[in-house]
Amino acid sequence: MSIKRLSLYLLPVLLVVGCGGGGKAEGSGATEQKAMQTADATQSPAEGEKVSKFGIGPVQEPLNLPETIDEALAKKGEEIFDKKGCTACHELDSRKVGPPLRDVVNQRPPEWIMNMIMNPEEMILKDPVAQKLLEEYGVPMTNQNVSMEEARAILEYLRKAAKEKN
Amino acid sequence: MSRRTLILAGAIGVIGVGALFMGCPPKEKGAAKAGATAAEKVYVAPGEYDEFYAFLSGGFNGQLMVYGLPSGRLFRVIPVFSVFPRSGYGYTEETKAMLMTSHGFIPWDDTHHPELSQTNGEVDGRWIFINANNTPRVARIDLATMETREILEIPNSAGNHPSTFITMNTEYVTAATRFSVPIDIQKGTFKDVPIKDYAKEFKGTITFIKVNNDPNYEGEDRMEIAFQILVPGYDYDLAHCGKGPSHGWCFFTSYNTEQAHTLLEKNASQNDKDYIIAINWKRAEQCINEGKYHEFPAKYYHNYYDEKKHMAFSKVGDKVRVIFPSECEGLAYFLPTPKSPHGVDVDPTGEYIIGGGKLSADIPIHSFSKMIKAIENKEFEKVVEGIPVLKFESVNHCLVPKACIGPLHTEFDGKGYAYTSCFISSEIIKYDYEKCEVVDRIPVYYSIGHLLIPGGDSRKPWGKYVIALNKITKDRYLPVGPELNHSAQLIDITGEKMEMLLDFPTLGEPHYAQALHADLLKDRIVKIYNLEENEHPYAVKSENDVKIERKGNVVHIYMTAIRSHFNPDNIEGIRVGDTVYFHVTNIEQDWDIPHGFAVMGANEPNALIMPGQTLTIRWVPKKPGVYPFYCTDFCSALHQEMQGYIRVSPRGSNVPLKWGLDKAL
Numbered sequence: 001m002s003i004k005r006l007s008l009y010l011l012p013v014l015l016v017v018g019c020g021g022g023g024k025a026e027g028s029g030a031t032e033q034k035a036m037q038t039a040d041a042t043q044s045p046a047e048g049e050k051v052s053k054f055g056i057g058p059v060q061e062p063l064n065l066p067e068t069i070d071e072a073l074a075k076k077g078e079e080i081f082d083k084k085g086c087t088a089c090h091e092l093d094s095r096k097v098g099p100p101l102r103d104v105v106n107q108r109p110p111e112w113i114m115n116m117i118m119n120p121e122e123m124i125l126k127d128p129v130a131q132k133l134l135e136e137y138g139v140p141m142t143n144q145n146v147s148m149e150e151a152r153a154i155l156e157y158l159r160k161a162a163k164e165k166n
Numbered sequence: 167m168s169r170r171t172l173i174l175a176g177a178i179g180v181i182g183v184g185a186l187f188m189g190c191p192p193k194e195k196g197a198a199k200a201g202a203t204a205a206e207k208v209y210v211a212p213g214e215y216d217e218f219y220a221f222l223s224g225g226f227n228g229q230l231m232v233y234g235l236p237s238g239r240l241f242r243v244i245p246v247f248s249v250f251p252r253s254g255y256g257y258t259e260e261t262k263a264m265l266m267t268s269h270g271f272i273p274w275d276d277t278h279h280p281e282l283s284q285t286n287g288e289v290d291g292r293w294i295f296i297n298a299n300n301t302p303r304v305a306r307i308d309l310a311t312m313e314t315r316e317i318l319e320i321p322n323s324a325g326n327h328p329s330t331f332i333t334m335n336t337e338y339v340t341a342a343t344r345f346s347v348p349i350d351i352q353k354g355t356f357k358d359v360p361i362k363d364y365a366k367e368f369k370g371t372i373t374f375i376k377v378n379n380d381p382n383y384e385g386e387d388r389m390e391i392a393f394q395i396l397v398p399g400y401d402y403d404l405a406h407c408g409k410g411p412s413h414g415w416c417f418f419t420s421y422n423t424e425q426a427h428t429l430l431e432k433n434a435s436q437n438d439k440d441y442i443i444a445i446n447w448k449r450a451e452q453c454i455n456e457g458k459y460h461e462f463p464a465k466y467y468h469n470y471y472d473e474k475k476h477m478a479f480s481k482v483g484d485k486v487r488v489i490f491p492s493e494c495e496g497l498a499y500f501l502p503t504p505k506s507p508h509g510v511d512v513d514p515t516g517e518y519i520i521g522g523g524k525l526s527a528d529i530p531i532h533s534f535s536k537m538i539k540a541i542e543n544k545e546f547e548k549v550v551e552g553i554p555v556l557k558f559e560s561v562n563h564c565l566v567p568k569a570c571i572g573p574l575h576t577e578f579d580g581k582g583y584a585y586t587s588c589f590i591s592s593e594i595i596k597y598d599y600e601k602c603e604v605v606d607r608i609p610v611y612y613s614i615g616h617l618l619i620p621g622g623d624s625r626k627p628w629g630k631y632v633i634a635l636n637k638i639t640k641d642r643y644l645p646v647g648p649e650l651n652h653s654a655q656l657i658d659i660t661g662e663k664m665e666m667l668l669d670f671p672t673l674g675e676p677h678y679a680q681a682l683h684a685d686l687l688k689d690r691i692v693k694i695y696n697l698e699e700n701e702h703p704y705a706v707k708s709e710n711d712v713k714i715e716r717k718g719n720v721v722h723i724y725m726t727a728i729r730s731h732f733n734p735d736n737i738e739g740i741r742v743g744d745t746v747y748f749h750v751t752n753i754e755q756d757w758d759i760p761h762g763f764a765v766m767g768a769n770e771p772n773a774l775i776m777p778g779q780t781l782t783i784r785w786v787p788k789k790p791g792v793y794p795f796y797c798t799d800f801c802s803a804l805h806q807e808m809q810g811y812i813r814v815s816p817r818g819s820n821v822p823l824k825w826g827l828d829k830a831l
């Protein structure tokens with residue numbers, strides 16, 4: 001193959017690469033960032049499945065939670081749960097718009113729960129467990145702009161709720 | 167002649183006639199030739215951002231429009247002085263107060279001159295001000311939310327046209343009378359006098375509004391009337407304030423120095439020269455401090471929107487300080503300027519003051535330093551009502567000769583060139599204003615009014631584009647009936663020759679416009695209102711707190727909205743004769759998820775509620791029955807399910823007041 005011929009083959013590839021590489025950076029910073037997190041998450045899937053154990057979102061390191069409940073944090077979490085509008089769709093023991101949450105900490109990893117709280121749009125689009133929940137409940141979980149600190153407090157509230165039942 | 171030949175001959179005839187028409191200069195329609203190169207310059211790929219935000223006044227629509235440049239795409243309509251059924255502005259209980267005046271509630275006005283706030287003469291991206299012409303008012307819009315946050319009524323005024331122009335650090339915003347009026351200063355009203363007594367009875371006022379620039383101030387009531395200056399009964403038209411060496415001064419054009427009160431197009435066009443009035447506002451501050459003013463009664467509304475309470479409030483002013491130029495020497499001077507001047511624009515250095523003599527072909531440029539010298543040397547022609555008239559030769563830098571016909575407004579590129587719009591000759595001219603030499607001209611379509619260069623009236627323009635804001639549209643777009651949207655045209659000014667790039671339609675009538683680089687603003691835009699900070703007295707932040715209260719015939723419904731339900735969504739126990747207030751809090755905390763609320767038979771439009779916000783719709787049911795309410799803004803996959811019912815029983819009915827969600831009442 002002549003060099004000229006080769007360049008004809010290469011050119012479209014370079015163009016594509018060029019466009020992809022130079023793609024949208026400014027203007028959609030959030031999407032870009034999330035896309036990178038996705039890539040990270042898919043590198044550590046649970047064995048044998050496409051499911052990422054922790055889901056997709058800012059929590060990618062194991063939380064290593066102690067057995068005991070931080071009562072003050074749980075109380076704060078309960079307040080945030082109400083204040084952030086979570087009660088519009090969730091109750092502990094019965095199905096409202098979304099699933100009941102009493103046992104959620106026994107059903108999913110705590111990291112997954114925090115990611116679902118903080119990054120619901122992307123979870124619904126990409127995480128198989130979240131997708132299955134959407135199929136069952138029909139209503140996508142809303143993003144209520146919950147911070148990492150607030151999500152951690154809500155998690156503690158849910159951990160406490162699970163313990164109280166037991 | 168065969169039939170075929172006949173058709174051919176006919177076709178040639180048509181082409182011939184067509185060609186004749188095409189030969190007329192205006193029919194070339196500008197940039198057709200520019201083609202692909204021009205298209206590339208204005209192309210903003212899907213998902214990409216524009217480089218500039220542009221804010222175009224809407225004239226008789228009472229609004230302010232936000233466009234992107236260079237694409238010319240419309241992003242936002244900001245209601246300012248006009249009610250806005252789309253969002254409920256001016257209709258919801260929270261926003262009605264914004265449009266209160268001493269004449270009562272006014273649903274409309276005519277917006278002309280937006281002005282971006284500046285610090286040290288540079289656009290700073292905090293606020294934009296705009297005037298109401300008809301019932302004199304000045305509004306301040308917060309750029310982070312792009313919502314009107316404050317409206318101040320101007321007493322002792324009419325036709326507030328030379329407004330809103332600001333001083334170099336936004337210390338003051340200007341307002342003034344286009345229409346002089348028989349002000350009864352002692353009473354704060356207009357006198358009942360014969361119109362023919364115009365010259366004797368009618369006066370103008372120039373108002374300086376002080377702006378609270380304190381970044382730590384949390385209130386939205388930032389403007390107050392500092393003082394008014396009583397001036398002769400001319401028509402005051404436009405303004406701009408000094409910068410750099412001329413900081414401390416503002417300049418206002420005037421026409422009708424003939425003091426005509428009828429058929430002004432003839433009777434106010436007699437004098438060869440009218441005046442630019444130069445006001446030394448630092449001197450005015452001294453006179454105020456020295457007590458050289460009169461305090462007169464005046465009733466005027468000051469409305470402002472509290473972003474935490476999500477509600478507008480009104481204060482009513484009851485007096486104003488008025489300075490008489492004859493009692494405050496050094497306050498005001500007249501600069502003779504040909505001929506019925508319209509715009510007055512100060513160059514980025516602050517030295518040159520360019521008047522737009524709209525009936526003249528020469529553009530007068532005055533020199534600030536010459537003006538100061540002339541004042542020192544008392545080079546006065548005469549004194550009118552305590553205001554010295556400086557000699558034209560003593561202040562004039564030059565007349566740009568035969569520049570164009572009907573010059574109106576001027577903007578600057580920061581590279582030593584001025585760009586002036588010429589209404590009658592439908593063109594923009596570019597000239598070296600120091601040398602007074604025209605270097606380029608470009609036709610615009612048609613009859614240009616204002617023009618805009620981003621930052622073009624500041625010390626630091628972004629000299630990349632000029633926008634022509636044209637008054638007449640005619641054949642620029644597909645015809646749509648007798649009424650046509652005004653056209654704007656984007657012109658590249660980076661080269662030696664101006665290059666026409668793009669036409670785009672506007673809303674209402676854009677008069678003046680302003681633009682700033684998107685980097686100054688886009689990362690500071692507010693995306694949601696924090697629900698935790700919502701201090702609205704009828705807000706509900708949690709579904710656990712929804713409730714309904716009856717107080718006699720008044721029913722308050724504390725309601726929430728979130729994808730995809732209202733809580734409560736079943737309500738019973740309302741009676742004919744009740745006045746029902748739906749206080750709806752959108753408890754979403756995600757960007758771009760507003761919910762709209764509408765209830766059947768409401769005599770007011772929907773309320774569009776932003777995340778974290780509370781808005782109230784008033785509803786007076788007239789007949790018994792069950793009526794639906796629903797979300798008007800498609801919010802989610804289950805938006806169609808976002809609905810509810812409210813039951814109305816006859817007057818005196820015993821149906822108990824009940825409400826709920828997800829249960830039978």
